[in-house]
Amino acid sequence: MSTVDLVQRVRDAYAANTAADRPEAWITLRAEDDVVRDAEALQARVAAGEVLPLAGKLLAVKDNLDVAGLPTTAGCPAFAYVPERSATAVQRLVDAGALVLGKTNLDQFATGLVGTRSPYGAVRDLRDPERISGGSSSGSAVVVAAGVADLALGTDTAGSGRVPAAFQGIVGLKPTVGTVPSEGLVPACRSFDCITVFARTLDEGRDALRVMADPVRADAPRAAPPAPVVLVPPREELLHLSESWRDAFEAAAKTLEAAGAVLRPVHLAPFLAAAKLLYEGAFVAERYAAVGEFVDAHPGEVDPVVAGIIGSARDIRAADYVRDQERLEQLRAEAMLEWGDADALLIPTTTDHPTIAEVRAAPVAVNSRLGTYTNSCNLLDLSAVAVPAGEADGRPFGVTVVARAHADAVAADVAALLGGAPLADEPSGLPLVVFG
Amino acid sequence: MSTVDLVQRVRDAYAANTAADRPEAWITLRAEDDVVRDAEALQARVAAGEVLPLAGKLLAVKDNLDVAGLPTTAGCPAFAYVPERSATAVQRLVDAGALVLGKTNLDQFATGLVGTRSPYGAVRDLRDPERISGGSSSGSAVVVAAGVADLALGTDTAGSGRVPAAFQGIVGLKPTVGTVPSEGLVPACRSFDCITVFARTLDEGRDALRVMADPVRADAPRAAPPAPVVLVPPREELLHLSESWRDAFEAAAKTLEAAGAVLRPVHLAPFLAAAKLLYEGAFVAERYAAVGEFVDAHPGEVDPVVAGIIGSARDIRAADYVRDQERLEQLRAEAMLEWGDADALLIPTTTDHPTIAEVRAAPVAVNSRLGTYTNSCNLLDLSAVAVPAGEADGRPFGVTVVARAHADAVAADVAALLGGAPLADEPSGLPLVVFG
Numbered sequence: 001m002s003t004v005d006l007v008q009r010v011r012d013a014y015a016a017n018t019a020a021d022r023p024e025a026w027i028t029l030r031a032e033d034d035v036v037r038d039a040e041a042l043q044a045r046v047a048a049g050e051v052l053p054l055a056g057k058l059l060a061v062k063d064n065l066d067v068a069g070l071p072t073t074a075g076c077p078a079f080a081y082v083p084e085r086s087a088t089a090v091q092r093l094v095d096a097g098a099l100v101l102g103k104t105n106l107d108q109f110a111t112g113l114v115g116t117r118s119p120y121g122a123v124r125d126l127r128d129p130e131r132i133s134g135g136s137s138s139g140s141a142v143v144v145a146a147g148v149a150d151l152a153l154g155t156d157t158a159g160s161g162r163v164p165a166a167f168q169g170i171v172g173l174k175p176t177v178g179t180v181p182s183e184g185l186v187p188a189c190r191s192f193d194c195i196t197v198f199a200r201t202l203d204e205g206r207d208a209l210r211v212m213a214d215p216v217r218a219d220a221p222r223a224a225p226p227a228p229v230v231l232v233p234p235r236e237e238l239l240h241l242s243e244s245w246r247d248a249f250e251a252a253a254k255t256l257e258a259a260g261a262v263l264r265p266v267h268l269a270p271f272l273a274a275a276k277l278l279y280e281g282a283f284v285a286e287r288y289a290a291v292g293e294f295v296d297a298h299p300g301e302v303d304p305v306v307a308g309i310i311g312s313a314r315d316i317r318a319a320d321y322v323r324d325q326e327r328l329e330q331l332r333a334e335a336m337l338e339w340g341d342a343d344a345l346l347i348p349t350t351t352d353h354p355t356i357a358e359v360r361a362a363p364v365a366v367n368s369r370l371g372t373y374t375n376s377c378n379l380l381d382l383s384a385v386a387v388p389a390g391e392a393d394g395r396p397f398g399v400t401v402v403a404r405a406h407a408d409a410v411a412a413d414v415a416a417l418l419g420g421a422p423l424a425d426e427p428s429g430l431p432l433v434v435f436g
Numbered sequence: 437m438s439t440v441d442l443v444q445r446v447r448d449a450y451a452a453n454t455a456a457d458r459p460e461a462w463i464t465l466r467a468e469d470d471v472v473r474d475a476e477a478l479q480a481r482v483a484a485g486e487v488l489p490l491a492g493k494l495l496a497v498k499d500n501l502d503v504a505g506l507p508t509t510a511g512c513p514a515f516a517y518v519p520e521r522s523a524t525a526v527q528r529l530v531d532a533g534a535l536v537l538g539k540t541n542l543d544q545f546a547t548g549l550v551g552t553r554s555p556y557g558a559v560r561d562l563r564d565p566e567r568i569s570g571g572s573s574s575g576s577a578v579v580v581a582a583g584v585a586d587l588a589l590g591t592d593t594a595g596s597g598r599v600p601a602a603f604q605g606i607v608g609l610k611p612t613v614g615t616v617p618s619e620g621l622v623p624a625c626r627s628f629d630c631i632t633v634f635a636r637t638l639d640e641g642r643d644a645l646r647v648m649a650d651p652v653r654a655d656a657p658r659a660a661p662p663a664p665v666v667l668v669p670p671r672e673e674l675l676h677l678s679e680s681w682r683d684a685f686e687a688a689a690k691t692l693e694a695a696g697a698v699l700r701p702v703h704l705a706p707f708l709a710a711a712k713l714l715y716e717g718a719f720v721a722e723r724y725a726a727v728g729e730f731v732d733a734h735p736g737e738v739d740p741v742v743a744g745i746i747g748s749a750r751d752i753r754a755a756d757y758v759r760d761q762e763r764l765e766q767l768r769a770e771a772m773l774e775w776g777d778a779d780a781l782l783i784p785t786t787t788d789h790p791t792i793a794e795v796r797a798a799p800v801a802v803n804s805r806l807g808t809y810t811n812s813c814n815l816l817d818l819s820a821v822a823v824p825a826g827e828a829d830g831r832p833f834g835v836t837v838v839a840r841a842h843a844d845a846v847a848a849d850v851a852a853l854l855g856g857a858p859l860a861d862e863p864s865g866l867p868l869v870v871f872g
Binding site: 190282285286288289292313314315316317318319320321322323326 | 626718721722724725728749750751752753754755756757758759762
């Protein structure tokens with residue numbers, strides 16, 4: 001690796017960013033020359049013999065995660081502050097050699113799966129500007145798909161680190177809640193918040209996650225077994241999916257089977273019931289606990305859809321919250337009974353890819369539908385890897401491999417069986433540079 | 437062990453019960469002849485070669501725990517139901533050879549540390565009928581102290597399995613929350629409820645707890661080290677204690693030191709702050725979630741003090757509950773920082789031994805004071821063993837040895853250093869029979 005390589009790589013990224021024409025993906029994009037200077041300094045360290053596992057990886061950070069010296073907005077200008085310390089996850093990546101490009105747009109306060117709920121602009125899909133990017137980690141997903149960043153941090157409570165991965169045709173790794181420290185994250189729903197990573201390849205995402213996460217528990221499986229048992233819901237249970245999406249899902253299942261997985265049918269009912277608890281139940285009170293008083297004190301400065309959701313949680317009763325915790329425990333037991341001794345669960349990452357106009361017309365209903373398969377994951381204490389699985393209707397189609405808590409390696413290994421190659425029609429003007 | 441021995445033991449227990457003259461300790465006392473029949477059947481099993489670790493131990497069960505076929509009232513006649521199955525903890529004791537004598541009185545819905553909040557009567561201290569028994573496991577503690585039952589189940593959220601042990605001069609073991617299954621327990625505050633056991637000797641209590649609890653975790657310490665480091669608050673921090681109680685507490689600490697413990701001073705501030713969260717914060721909403729709708733629907737059928745406490749939790753907001761969880765996490769971190777690498781913490785079990793009249797005059801304030809040292813234990817995820825430690829003002833004085841979660845064995849071993857002998861003036865007319 002030469003200094004010229006790394007500096008050129010930064011310059012190419014900024015060129016790719018211009019070419020991608022999604023300025024709304026960024027809330028704070030650092031000046032190119034500043035990043036070039038960081039690249040030169042990094043290069044000097046590497047030249048001096050430092051071993052940095054992520055040396056020169058270009059990193060975008062969702063703007064609800066602190067990067068020292070850059071404003072954290074959480075998608076709300078009035079909320080902004082400039083932290084002195086970076087989030088632990090960010091610091092670990094930087095310490096491993098990643099270069100921060102800037103902070104990315106998001107559904108405000110990470111409340112949404114659409115990418116439209118931001119005063120910094122609705123983030124447009126990289127391929128079809130009429131469609132949504134997905135969210136809430138909207139900008140992070142788009143800048144990785146565009147070949148600008150190699151890695152991007154997201155956060156994921158209801159699917160924010162997976163839904164945009166599916167739409168943008170990239171990989172989104174959502175680890176077991178608690179394995180990546182959450183210091184420096186603006187909470188959305190603190191019991192279920194999780195820092196995630198996007199990458200174009202599974203290997204890059206896994207490398208980043210190894211750096212971000214605490215050491216793996218001694219009793220955690222290190223790999224999937226040779227013929228993993230994978231639960232697959234039957235076609236007729238995928239109620240929201242179009243026929244072409246169902247076809248794409250079945251094709252993904254067949255790919256797994258051809259790669260040696262043993263498929264087993266599963267009923268999603270307890271998973272879907274748990275999913276509904278996240279927004280339709282009392283847990284949304286955690287969003288009020290996090291930022292509700294700020295929202296109350298800043299009428300007109302908060303996205304109206306987000307303000308409506310958080311404000312509606314103001315008067316949720318604690319007794320109902322406690323009862324929802326009990327209900328969730330029951331559903332967790334039911335779901336794991338359904339799970340049995342399987343190694344993983346294959347689900348479509350989301351239900352459909354709406355246009356921005358469709359979301360504007362029914363912002364809550366469309367958002368809710370998109371979370372059908374993702375919402376339950378953190379509530380049920382599961383890990384997940386969202387990966388591309390070909391196309392449907394000429395657009396990226398994505399599936400998610402779910403595994404038990406602390407079986408993140410199993411989810412990633414099973415996801416690897418799907419191939420995980422970037423889409424043929426990689427839209428970035430930037431050739432994928434093999435670097436470092 | 438002959439049939440005559442066991443039957444005679446049952447008959448002696450009923451005689452001791454009459455002699456103790458605390459009929460209010462029982463809500464349901466089984467007919468003596470029914471228990472005698474059970475004793476005969478048990479004797480036949482033992483004679484046939486069955487090995488039962490608790491064969492013939494006479495067991496009293498707090499009336500918020502199910503015993504198949506006996507009503508569960510939780511101290512409220514209108515709430516009563518007759519369960520088909522016994523609580524898991526009860527069933528494990530019965531399977532190990534314990535004989536159930538009946539169901540004991542309690543502060544209604546286990547809400548109290550006094551023993552007076554029951555329509556079945558305020559349970560009187562065994563030695564001084566003007567004073568409270570302590571609660572909420574009032575009847576259980578009294579019938580063990582009276583030599584009627586060998587073992588009694590209590591429950592403990594705020595100190596209900598420890599405070600009455602102190603007043604009655606017996607042992608109360610409060611295991612780590614979650615280690616004894618809570619199936620068949622009427623919840624009080626579900627996150628922090630814990631089934632406990634009373635006995636006259638530490639060994640009997642430990643034997644029962646081994647039977648009741650799930651297998652000990654592989655990483656749990658099996659014993660205290662030879663010279664355990666024990667945290668002891670300085671005399672001047674024990675604000676509520678009289679001089680004679682402070683003397684008794686210091687004497688207990690000296691006994692530990694003489695037995696080989698290394699004493700280390702500790703500031704109780706984070707423990708006392710956590711304690712206040714249990715009733716003065718939002719967690720009391722768990723009590724509303726458990727029985728609030730019943731209380732609302734049965735005006736006049738619930739103890740007025742209990743109805744006031746539970747009713748006040750009706751409108752607690754979920755966001756405040758969530759914030760109290762965050763606050764508790766902070767306090768847990770502070771408390772464990774204060775704890776450091778110590779093995780155990782010695783505290784007075786409670787603050788003073790009030791009269792029934794004092795409680796009637798200020799039912800909430802006195803109750804709150806009594807929980808000063810016990811309230812934080814389950815919130816901070818600690819285990820505890822309450823043991824007698826001599827006398828103060830001519831009445832039993834008790835201390836509690838606290839240990840980390842899953843270090844129950846450490847707490848019990850350190851408590852054993854205190855001697856744990858029954859008080860010299862054992863009030864029961866029944867000699868302690870060595871049996872089995």
